[in-house]
Amino acid sequence: MSEKEKLLQEPKKLPWEDRLFHKNWKVRNEANIDLAALCDSISDPKDPRIREFGPFFKKTVAESNAPVQEKALDALIAYLRAADADAGRYAKEVCRAIVAKCLTGRPKTVEKAQASFMLWIELEAVDAFLDAMEKAIKNKVAKAVVPAIDVMFQALRFCPLKEF
Structure with a gap:
């Protein structure tokens, strides 16, 4: 087994929180990949593991x-697809972290951030989304304002106006 494989295998024995916030970025990366795969495999929104993962995303998306x-963000999207409206209790903090860190990132990051906002809307976390x-849109960096306006237009197309 190579050194890299050892580095990534040892932390797999750790709890999710330790893996997701590990000092080594490769371990954090693998943990997010594993979390996304696990969330994709969950079919019951009442699965207790879903409740366990919610608090982690405030920090993981602010990476x-x-x-x-x-x-x-991939893990968050998988989580939101598996979760029910109960996950909305984490929406405010996670949405704020996404606005602060993801809307000015790479194009793929912005696209995934927008997709996660749309999933929050589907989970009826509209107030957190609007906040x-x-x-x-009050951000001084125009690079963050444009994706925010874009996702608001997407939301208006997706949802009837009466929900807002």
Whole structure:
């Protein structure tokens, strides 16, 4: 077994929280990939593992390493697809973290951030979405404002106006 394989195999024995916030970015990256795969495999929104993962996303999507951040967004999207409206209790903090860190990132990161916002809307976390968008459109960096406006237009096309 190579050194790299050993580095990635040892942390797999750790709890999710330790893996997702490990000091080594490769371990964090693998943890997000594993979390996305696990969430994709969950078919029951009442699965207790879904409740366990929700609090992690506030920090994982605020990752400073861009490739790891993209994997964290993939994991969030998989989580939101598996979750039910109960996951909305984490929406405010996670949406704020996405606005703060993801809307100014790489194009794929922005696209995944927008997809996660749409999933929050599907889970009826509209208030958290609107609060996050208010903050985003007031951002001094135009690079963050444009994706926010774009996702608001997507949301209006997706949802009837009466929901807002």
